[in-house]
Amino acid sequence: MNVQQALQHAQQTLNPISGNAHYAARRLLGHILNQDATWLHLHPDAELAPEQHLAFQDALTRLQDGYPLAYILGEWGFYQWDFVVNEHVLVPRPETEVLVEQAVQWAQIHYPAGHFVDIGTGSGIIAVSVGLLLPQASVLALDVSPTTLAVATLNAERLKANNVQFQQSDLLAEIPPQPFDMILANLPYIDSDELQTLAVSHYEPALALDGGPAGMILIERLLKQSVDYIQAGSTIWLEIGIEQGRAVQNLAQSIFPHAQVDILHDLTNRDRVAKIVIQETPS
Numbered sequence: 001m002n003v004q005q006a007l008q009h010a011q012q013t014l015n016p017i018s019g020n021a022h023y024a025a026r027r028l029l030g031h032i033l034n035q036d037a038t039w040l041h042l043h044p045d046a047e048l049a050p051e052q053h054l055a056f057q058d059a060l061t062r063l064q065d066g067y068p069l070a071y072i073l074g075e076w077g078f079y080q081w082d083f084v085v086n087e088h089v090l091v092p093r094p095e096t097e098v099l100v101e102q103a104v105q106w107a108q109i110h111y112p113a114g115h116f117v118d119i120g121t122g123s124g125i126i127a128v129s130v131g132l133l134l135p136q137a138s139v140l141a142l143d144v145s146p147t148t149l150a151v152a153t154l155n156a157e158r159l160k161a162n163n164v165q166f167q168q169s170d171l172l173a174e175i176p177p178q179p180f181d182m183i184l185a186n187l188p189y190i191d192s193d194e195l196q197t198l199a200v201s202h203y204e205p206a207l208a209l210d211g212g213p214a215g216m217i218l219i220e221r222l223l224k225q226s227v228d229y230i231q232a233g234s235t236i237w238l239e240i241g242i243e244q245g246r247a248v249q250n251l252a253q254s255i256f257p258h259a260q261v262d263i264l265h266d267l268t269n270r271d272r273v274a275k276i277v278i279q280e281t282p283s
């Protein structure tokens with residue numbers, strides 16, 4: 001099998017399961033052959049070695065079974081950077097760029113050198129992106145899982161996000177009370193029962209997805225804890241599920257009666273981010 005045949009075969013195989021089989025086929029074959037897209041384009045007749053052919057077929061079978069391409073590649077793009085990923089972390093989602101973009105725009109105006117915390121940092125995409133986009137700021141990145149934190153730490157090192165520090169913590173439980181300018185979080189927010197029915201639960205860590213009943217357990221715990229970590233002017237940015245806008249808005253408003261709470265939309269115009277602007281320091 002040569003490069004051209006391999007690409008055609010992969011594209012046909014992946015078409016029913018991938019939104020962009022053309023891209024996936026090229027990324028996969030490039031990874032197996034250790035070549036970039038230009039090389040693939042220039043060498044359609046290059047033959048795959050038997051072990052490359054085997055590895056390619058094996059990877060296609062795994063992808064057909066729902067295994068994420070990101071885990072096979074060992075990296076995935078988010079914002080303007082490639083992040084190392086493995087089975088210990090959630091694969092970065094483009095929806096999360098909404099949170100980063102909106103929070104960074106706000107911080108550039110209000111506190112470009114602020115003190116921020118990212119809770120449930122996973123591969124570190126939020127903390128590292130914010131740290132790189134706001135080099136004068138300091139970012140504390142937390143996760144309950146040490147294996148996850150190892151991936152996030154590696155990403156910060158590779159991308160030279162020197163203003164990001166990592167610590168293991170169950171939400172904010174291990175962090176002494178202090179005012180943060182921004183609290184950022186993409187916590188697990190899928191309803192436990194619904195998660196059982198979703199393909200995403202087969203390979204990505206349950207710890208990154210399972211938000212308990214109605215998907216609200218961690219969001220609620222964090223909002224309640226946050227009272228001790230804010231001051232007037234602080235903002236809280238939470239990624240939420242597309243059906244959680246109203247529930248999160250009501251919850252946030254009950255915990256922070258004087259806050260301005262808005263639900264922001266993603267590119268498909270669905271609820272995606274809760275933005276909570278604290279108006280006065282809680283007494």
Ligand SMILES: C[S@@+](CC[C@H](N)C(=O)[O-])C[C@H]1O[C@@H](n2cnc3c(N)ncnc32)[C@H](O)[C@@H]1O
Pocket residue numbers: 089090091092093096119120121122123124125126142143144145148169170171186187188189207208209218
């Ligand atoms: C939805 S993933 C988000 C990962 C990353 N921030 C992103 O946007 O791709 C949620 C993360 O929260 C972490 N997590 C789950 N429960 C936690 C808890 N009680 N305290 C801190 N982190 C937690 C998981 O380990 C996982 O990395």
